[in-house]
Amino acid sequence: MEAQQVCPLDMKHSVLDFQLIEAPQPASAAVAAKAAARQGVMTVATENAIRQQTELLTQAGATTAIVDVNALAMLNCLSELEQLDEQETVAVIDVGNATSNVVVYGQDGLPFVRDINIAGASIIQDISRQRELPEEQIRRTFAQGQSSDQLDSKLLLAMSNAIRPLVNAINETLRFYSFQEKTSGVDRIFLCGGFALIEAFVEFLTDSVAMPVALLNPFSTILYDSDTAINKTLKKDGPAFAVAAGLAMRTR
Template sequence: MGLFGRKKSSVGLDIGSGFVKLIEVDHSGDQPEVTRVAIRPLMADAIVEGEVMDPGLVADTIRGLLEDSGIDGRAVVTAIGGHDVIVKKISMDRMTEEDAREVIRWEAEQHVPFDIQSVELDFQILDPQGTGSEMSVLLVAAKRDLVESKLSLLRDSELEARVIDVDSFALHNALERNHPEAMKGIVALVNVGHEMTNVNILEEGVPILTRDIAFGTRRLREDLQREQGLAAEEADAVLAGRQSIDGLDRYVDGAADEVSVGVERAAAFLMAQQAGEGLGRVFLSGGGALVNGFPEALAERMGVEITVVNPFERVPMSVDAPFEVDVLETAPMLLLPLGLALRSP
C-alpha cells in the first residue's frame, strides 16, 4: 500500500459461543465505514458458559474466518465480558488521573468481590471537569485469568490484541453511534446471545448498570429439540421462522418472561431511587432479536417500546465491500463486533 490514501482500519473480533464475528471498519474518511463483515458458527460446546473448552477448535474457526474475510491485518480489538468482569461507577476523592492510577487498586479493593491481586484494573474519570471534592469514576476489574486466556486464544489464532475492550462498552459505543436517541432518559440495551444476555442500563447516555443473565437462544433450541423432537437444524429453522410448528409461542413467551424478569430486576433499584421515571425504552440486539416473534413478545411482556438495533443505521457499508447477502439479515448480531471495530486505530 502506498503512502497516499493509506487506510486506517480497525478490526473487531467477537468470539461468541454461537458465532464468531469479524468486522473491519475504515476510519480514514469523514466517517467510519464498514469494509468487511464475516461470520462463522462455532461448533457446539466449544465455548460453554463463557469458558473456552476447546481452544484449538476456536482458534481454527477464527483463522478460517480471517482467511474467508480477506482481512490482512493481524491486530484486532476484542472484548471480555461475563461474571468475571465487573464494571462499577464509584465515587472517590477528586484527584488527577495520574494520582488516581496510584490509588485505584486500593479503592477497588472495597468494590470488587475478587481477590484484588488476581485482577486487572482500568478506570475512567466520568466528570473530569467537575469541581466537587468527590469525583465519579467508572471502574473496570477483570480476573487476570480471563484476560490471559483471551490473549492466549489470540496467539493461537496468529493474532494480536490491539485493545481488550469490555463487551458492554462495545455494545454501548455501537448503540450510541447508531441510535443517538438512546442517550436520553433511562433505557436498557439488551443483547440476547446464544448463551448469555447482557443488560446495560443507561441514564442520559451514562452506563449505570450492567448485568448478565444466564439465558440465550441455545436454551430455546434445546427445549425445541427435547420437547418437540426436532433436530438442531430444524429447531434453528423454526426459530428463524423458516419452518413452523404449533405452539412456538409458548417457547418464545417463556424466553420473553425470563429476559424481562432479568431486566426488571436489574432496573429495580434504580426505579426505587427515581420515583416516577421508569424504563423508557428497550433496545434489543444479539441473535435473540432475530428469533421469530421474540421482540414482540418482549414488548408485550414489558409494556415498553422495543427497538431492534441496526448497527448499520448510521455506519454505512463501503460500496465496494464484498458482502455476503445475509449481512443485513443478521445485523442485530453484529452490534458488538461493530462497536469493537469503531475504536479508531
C-alpha cells in the same frame, strides 16, 4: 485492597481498569451532584477470561490492541450512531449465546450494567427439553425467520415458557434501576445480539415490556458496499454485530 471490597472476584488473579467520568453538559445540579458522587466506572476481569479471548485472536491471526467490555461497546455503538439523547433514558439488551447483557444509560452519563445467565443456548436447551426435539432442529427452525404467527403452536408455547425467565429478569432489572435512580423509568429499549434475529423472540419481548423496542442494527446507518454477498449478510444479521461494531468504533 479497596477494589476487593466491591468486587466478588479474586483481585490477585484479576485485571482491573477504571475510567473517570464527568457529568454530561449541560447537566442539572441534581444530575451533576449524582455523577460527582460516583466518579467513574470500574471494570474487572479474571486473567483466565482475558487469556481465553487473546488466544482466540491469536488463532485468528490477529494481535490484541485493546480489551474492552461488551456493555460499554454497545453504548459506544449507540453513541457513534447518534442514537443517544441526553433527555432520554435508554436500555440496550444484548441477547447472545451464553449471556444476556442489560445496559441502562441515563441522563447522568453513567451506565448501569447487569449480566444475566439466561441467553440463546439455555433457551434452546429448554425448548429442546420441552418438545423432545434435537437442539439443532430448533435452531434451524428459528433461522428461517418466522414470526410467532407462523410457528407451530406447541413450539411457540415452549418458546414462551423458555423465554419468560429472561423477560422477568429484564423487567426486574429495569424496575431496580428506576427505584435506585429515582427516575420514571426507561424510555425505550434497543435490542441486539444473535437471538435478536429471531422474529418471534422480538415480538414476545416487545409484548412483555411497557416501552418501545427497536433493533440495534449498526449497518442500517454505517455506509458500506452492500453489493457483495457477505455485506448483504451484514445488513440482514446486523443486530448480531452490534458489540463488534462498537468495539471497532472505539478511538481511544
